[in-house]
Amino acid sequence: MLNRKQRENSNPVSIKDLILFYIVPLEDIVKHFETLFLAEELVSEHEVSSVANLNFKEREEARNDLLTAIHPHIETFFKLANEFIELPKNISMKDTTLPQVQYLSELKSSLLDHTHALKSVAKIDERMIKLxxxxxxxxxxxxxxxxxxxxxxxxxxxxxxxxxxxxxxxxxxxxxxxxxxxxxxxxxxxxxxxxxxxxxxxxxxxxxxxxxxxxxxxxxxxxxxxxxxxxxxxxxxxxxxxxxxxxxxxxxxxxxxxxxxxxxxxxxxxxxxxxxxxxxxxxxxxxxxxxxxxxxxxxxxxxxxxxxxxxxxxxxxxxxxxMQEGYRLSSRIQEAYLFMNITSVIQVSEIWYLVYNRLKYTERLVESVYPQSQNTPQRTSIDNSESEYDYGPYSTKNVLQSTHSLTTVSSISEVQPLPPSTRFGSNDMTLNMMNNIDKLFAERVDIYRKVDPTPIGICTGLILILLKSFLEVTREMKMDTVYYQQIQVDIEYIKRIIWPYVGEEKWASTMLQEVLSSVYTRCSSPVSINQDELALILTP
Structure with missing residues (x-):
């Protein structure tokens, strides 16, 4: 009878019809089956009863038989229920209420009202809770x-x-x-x-x-x-x-x-x-x-x-x-120096004009994304001792930018050329190199450090990468007097373009000193460029 009724109403048009044709008759069947076969009431042999007097094992077998029989009907019910409450692929409730909300509400209330036996025997309420x-x-x-x-x-x-x-x-x-x-x-x-x-x-x-x-x-x-x-x-x-x-x-x-x-x-x-x-x-x-x-x-x-x-x-x-900007410019620095072909020093290497323009561009860009107070110019310190969570535009630790003018760039000391007599294998030379190495390790800088979201912070982080790249690429170069002098000129120019961002930070001067020291020790005839020539080249 149940199968026939469900075949005749295979496509219910409302939650009310779904309950009427798929739950009410199923509940009636389970309720009567429970009364007849699953009740634990015992009667004497002289009393007439319509209740089967089954022992515990027989009742469990009967319960399992019932669950097996009604399982397909329960699955069909929940399949149809899912079709009613199925959510659209792109959900939006800004202007209208989803009809599925009302369907689910009706489904829950109706099921609770009509499934006392199904809840007891088939735990249909738990299935509804999961749904x-x-x-x-x-x-x-x-x-x-x-x-x-x-x-x-x-x-x-x-x-x-x-x-x-x-x-x-x-x-x-x-x-x-x-x-x-x-x-x-x-x-x-x-x-x-x-x-x-x-x-x-x-x-x-x-x-x-x-x-x-x-x-x-x-x-x-x-x-x-x-x-x-x-x-x-x-x-x-x-x-x-x-x-x-x-x-x-x-x-x-x-x-x-x-x-x-x-x-x-x-x-x-x-x-x-x-x-x-x-x-x-x-x-x-x-x-x-x-x-x-x-x-x-x-x-x-x-x-x-x-x-x-x-x-x-x-x-x-x-x-x-x-880092991406740093890698991009570093590759250009590497290309410029490894393929350098000059016979005399007449100008700053073109690559550093590009670096300067990119620094200024990055500074202006960051200013537009992270506008800073005009009254509080900032410069980032390379101090990694701050708290792990002390970062962000509203919690950065900054100090006022140095007021030194660009005319003081010469205050960044450079390594003085070593006397020729100490260049080849002497103890003084060895001691000097060891001191430089010790100094670098004592003032080691984290190239990929956490940067502050400020124009100075980001440009300083970029300079860190570029100076490290400059140091490494010059170690790969074949060095003669012209190349040595060219690097001298470039270092003086670099001091000028990085000064607004690093000021008197020791790490910058240390890295530039190491560049000059490195190329000096590998140059066969390291003759420094004349100061007048240097000034003439650097004059705009």
Whole structure:
């Protein structure tokens, strides 16, 4: 009878029909079977009873037979139920409520009202709980993931604007960069709150701890996915080198800004709208700029982890961009010196004019992405003793830039040429070289250090890489007097172009001293260039 009824109504058009044709008759069958064969009531041999008097083993066999018989019908019911509540591929609840929300609500209430026997025998309520949990998980993640589509559209539009700029070496759209950073952050926070969190509050029962927990996991998960998109987006887009540099700096700034404020905004809304405001002696309370606003203690670990993750992502993008630019210029330095072919010293090597222009370009670009206060010029120290978490545009440790003018570049001492008598195998020469090596190790510099998100910080990090490359490439050169003098000229020019960024930092002078010392010891006739000639070459 049940099979026939279901064949006649194989495509129910509503939840009411689904329950009527697939659950009500099945519940009736199970209820009667339970009464007849699974009841434990015992009657005497003189009493007449319609209840089978089965022992424990027989009742278990009967129960298993029943479950085997009804299993296909239960599977069919849940298959049809899934079709009613199946979520669309691209979930959006900004303008309308999903009909699947109402279907699930009807399904849950109807099932609870009509399945007393099915719950007892077949645990259909547990199956419904799992179905609800899976559905809520899919809804929460699908809704949050929809923000990735909008974010991708913002990013692609920005990338397109970068690629439309023809002059990739000297110009960039400062207003466009600032607008993208501000608009993207504002849109993202608004979308996560008004198109994800608040709609979830309306359609889910947030009084249930399990549901609230799923939303909390969803919030943390979407933040991680967004961070991954920022960190890896450049790998999936074909960008020229200049556009890539801009994009990575902008992505870094967005991560820092979200860590500074955006993540807190979302968690603050989640706390106030979804969680009971608790304050216990066992938990700390996070205070927003509004002292009366508190974050639910159970959310604080997730929020802090997310903020830390965004700080690290912002720093990683910053370092990655600097290293890519450093590798690019280092390869040009290597090419310029290894294939150098000169007979006299008449000018600074062309490569250092390129380096100077790239430093100025990078400085202007970073200023547009990380604008600094005009009253507080900054210079980064190469001190790696700061706290692991003391970084970002709002927590960097900087000192005022040196006020020395460029006319004091000669204050950077250089290694004096050694007397010829000490050049070949003497103890004095050996001692001098050992002292230089000891000095380098005593003042060793981390080339791939963490850089501050400031124009000075990034340019200084870039200079670190370039000076190290310069040192290494000159060690590979064949050296004669002309080449030695050319490197002397280049070093004097380098001092001038790096002074605004490094000032009197010892690591810069130490590395340049080592370059000069290295080429001197390998030159067959190291005659220094005349100071008048040097001044004439360096005069603009």
């Amino acid at each position: 609800t949990a899976d559905w809520e998980h899919d809804l929460i993640n699908g809704l949050f993931d929809s923000s990735l589509t909008g974010l991708r559209e913002h990013v692609n539009k920005f990338i397109l604007s970068l690629q439309e700029q023809k002059d990739e070496s000297t110009e960039f759209d400062t207003d466009g960069i600032a607008g993208f950073i501000q608009d993207t952050q504002t849109w993202l926070i608004d979308y996560l709150i008004n198109s994800c969190l608040l709609p979830l509050k309306e359609c889910l029962d947030i009084t249930q701890p399990q549901t609230l927990g799923r939303i909390q996991v969803g919030v943390k998960s979407i933040w991680q996915k967004i961070a991954d998109r920022f960190e890896n987006a450049y790998q999936t887009n074909k960008l020229d080198k200049s556009s890539l540099q801009i994009f990575m700096l902008v992505g870094s700034r967005l991560c820092y800004d979200l860590a500074d404020n955006g993540i807190f905004q979302v968690y603050s809304l989640f706390s106030s709208q979804f969680c009971k405001q608790l304050s216990t002696p066992d938990h700390g309370t996070y205070h927003s700029p509004d002292i009366d606003s508190k974050i639910e203690p159970t959310l604080i670990p997730d929020m802090n982890d997310t903020i830390e993750s965004y700080l690290k992502t912002g720093q990683a993008l910053l370092n990655k961009q600097m």
